[in-house]
Amino acid sequence: xxxxxxxxxxxxxxRLEWQLAEVCEIVVETYRVKSLLLRVRNWHGHxxxxxxxxxxxxxxxxQAQRSYSIASPPEDELLTLTVEQVENGEVSQYLVGxxxxxxxxxxxxxxxxxxxxxxxxxxPLALIAGGSGIVPLMAMxxxxxxxxxxxxxxxxxSSRSLEHVIYREELDAMARxxxxxxxVNTLTRKQPKGWMGHRRRIDKAMLVEACFPPVQxxxxxxxxxxxxxxxxxxxxxxxxxxxxxxxxxxxxPSGG
Amino acid sequence: MTDNGSDLVLDGNAAAGxxxxxxASDITTAQIECEACSSVGAVGxxxxxxxxxxxxxxxxxxDGILLRAVHTPHGRWLEMTGARHLRF
Amino acid sequence: xxxxxxxRGFRSTRQEQTPxxxxxxxxxxxxxxxxxxxxxxxxxxxxxWTLALQFDxxxxxxxxxxxxxxxxxxxxxxxxxxxxxxxxxxxxxHGVTIDDLLKxxxxxxxxxxxxxxxxxxxxxxxxPVADLVGGKGMIATRYxxxxxxxxxxxxxxxxxxxxxxxKSGKWVRRLRFMKNDERGFWESMGYHNYGDPWKEQxxxxxxx
Numbered sequence: 344x345x346x347x348x349x350x351x352x353x354x355x356x357x358r359l360e361w362q363l364a365e366v367c368e369i370v371v372e373t374y375r376v377k378s379l380l381l382r383v384r385n386w387h388g389h390x391x392x393x394x395x396x397x398x399x400x401x402x403x404x405x406q407a408q409r410s411y412s413i414a415s416p417p418e419d420e421l422l423t424l425t426v427e428q429v430e431n432g433e434v435s436q437y438l439v440g441x442x443x444x445x446x447x448x449x450x451x452x453x454x455x456x457x458x459x460x461x462x463x464x465x466x467p468l469a470l471i472a473g474g475s476g477i478v479p480l481m482a483m484x485x486x487x488x489x490x491x492x493x494x495x496x497x498x499x500x501s502s503r504s505l506e507h508v509i510y511r512e513e514l515d516a517m518a519r520x521x522x523x524x525x526x527v528n529t530l531t532r533k534q535p536k537g538w539m540g541h542r543r544r545i546d547k548a549m550l551v552e553a554c555f556p557p558v559q560x561x562x563x564x565x566x567x568x569x570x571x572x573x574x575x576x577x578x579x580x581x582x583x584x585x586x587x588x589x590x591x592x593x594x595x596p597s598g599g
Numbered sequence: 600m601t602d603n604g605s606d607l608v609l610d611g612n613a614a615a616g617x618x619x620x621x622x623a624s625d626i627t628t629a630q631i632e633c634e635a636c637s638s639v640g641a642v643g644x645x646x647x648x649x650x651x652x653x654x655x656x657x658x659x660x661x662d663g664i665l666l667r668a669v670h671t672p673h674g675r676w677l678e679m680t681g682a683r684h685l686r687f
Numbered sequence: 688x689x690x691x692x693x694x695r696g697f698r699s700t701r702q703e704q705t706p707x708x709x710x711x712x713x714x715x716x717x718x719x720x721x722x723x724x725x726x727x728x729x730x731x732x733x734x735x736w737t738l739a740l741q742f743d744x745x746x747x748x749x750x751x752x753x754x755x756x757x758x759x760x761x762x763x764x765x766x767x768x769x770x771x772x773x774x775x776x777x778x779x780x781h782g783v784t785i786d787d788l789l790k791x792x793x794x795x796x797x798x799x800x801x802x803x804x805x806x807x808x809x810x811x812x813x814x815p816v817a818d819l820v821g822g823k824g825m826i827a828t829r830y831x832x833x834x835x836x837x838x839x840x841x842x843x844x845x846x847x848x849x850x851x852x853x854k855s856g857k858w859v860r861r862l863r864f865m866k867n868d869e870r871g872f873w874e875s876m877g878y879h880n881y882g883d884p885w886k887e888q889x890x891x892x893x894x895x
Contacts, residue, residue: 359616457615457644458610591644
């Protein structure tokens with residue numbers, strides 16, 4: 344096997360070091376989801392879609408490590424992680440339930456140059472999120488929102504109910520002021536009275552409605568639990584999208 | 600880790616941290632060719648298994664093992680006999 | 688080891704009140720049953736399933752599902768310990784002990800000192816035969832009285848509970864006697880060759 348290195352794909356992608364992140368602010372997003380705004384001393388920037396590894400150490404030496412997508416755009420001063428508390432998740436339980444402003448934990452990153460999008464990469468941009476899969480896609484949308492002459496974008500966002508929709512007001516506001524951004528929600532388990540939107544899991548018809556057609560060759564990012572990502576990817580390929588234009592990030596078993 | 604089998608597989612991008620420890624650079628955007636079936640794709644798009652013990656990256660076409668990586672307290676291990684080449 | 692910063696208030700939720708002598712060092716008891724696999728979960732129908740016993744290129748024995756079920760069956764209750772630090776106490780398994788498997792092919796003594804277990808997905812793990820006989824190992828087909836679910840190794844997995852659980856190869860298909868020890872899938876990637884949880888032999892180079 345031969346290895347040929349001609350260039351590095353992502354800047355600052357040298358040896359990763361663990362460093363301390365300090366919690367500066369906590370934002371309650373939904374009843375199970377919080378955003379932690381962190382100050383990380385030796386942070387050199389990141390690209391929308393990347394994640395960080397965090398490591399917690401208990402007093403008895405027990406350690407747990409998890410990865411979390413960065414929710415903030417590179418234009419922000421503080422680094423935002425949005426964490427969903429999952430059942431029996433010892434790390435998410437700590438980050439959502441126990442962490443206070445001023446707390447510090449170890450963090451390493453940014454990591455992962457494959458699942459990224461910047462406006463320089465062009466569009467149109469088609470984002471498809473399932474549950475907490477919205478997080479890395481939100482970093483992409485927030486970045487896009489900061490840049491003039493931005494490519495057109497669409498977001499198809501599947502959630503269990505309205506209470507589960509993360510960043511709801513921010514997404515509504517973004518869509519209202521940006522005619523080149525289309526946001527389509529589907530609530531799969533419970534809908535509020537008078538809900539005029541979709542009520543079912545993502546299917547081909549919904550993808551046709553919400554995404555740019557294959558002929559426009561959108562850059563597609565799908566993120567969420569593994570079964571969701573696999574279903575949606577399969578549907579996209581069946582609809583005629585080039586698999587090479589579809590990038591996926593399976594959240595797997597939510598880490599916990 | 601999960602109690603449910605169907606969630607087990609992740610994308611190669613989730614192994615970016617471990618791989619960057621070993622390669623001292625991000626290889627998730629590198630193109631990797633499967634020795635068994637010759638298909639080519641980005642490392643970040645491969646199927647990732649066994650994440651709590653290490654990284655086992657398998658070919659999307661034939662499920663062959665392309666790369667294995669483990670971080671131990673005594674050193675890092677990398678095995679790539681299932682890959683014909685890696686192109687950055 | 689570097690002094691790593693303590694995360695205020697963080698503790699493992701796996702910790703439970705258990706007698707210390709049941710939990711090997713560095714392990715935490717879990718009530719769940721985490722799944723960890725090196726490859727996709729195979730869907731194997733018992734009808735098409737076979738288990739082979741080999742030595743030096745020749746077949747010592749081969750069993751279909753029905754034939755395995757017809758061998759003497761054993762049920763054990765035991766604790767299991769994963770190298771990723773979770774332990775599960777009082778798990779019940781049912782299947783055929785390696786002793787009974789060897790007896791079935793007329794082997795009063797093992798053909799060689801080591802065995803390599805070959806499993807689906809090119810997974811392998813090596814174990815000294817001494818750690819498989821004397822009731823220490825079995826081909827398990829039931830967990831808690833029910834067929835082992837595919838993600839936990841069904842229809843049949845190797846069970847060697849006194850070693851770290853990566854040695855209990857899921858979806859086992861072939862046991863190959865070896866004159867000399869060879870390292871299996873994880874053992875050749877930095878994990879300990881033997882894997883005794885009580886000596887915390889997680890990685891190559893850990894205490895002997």
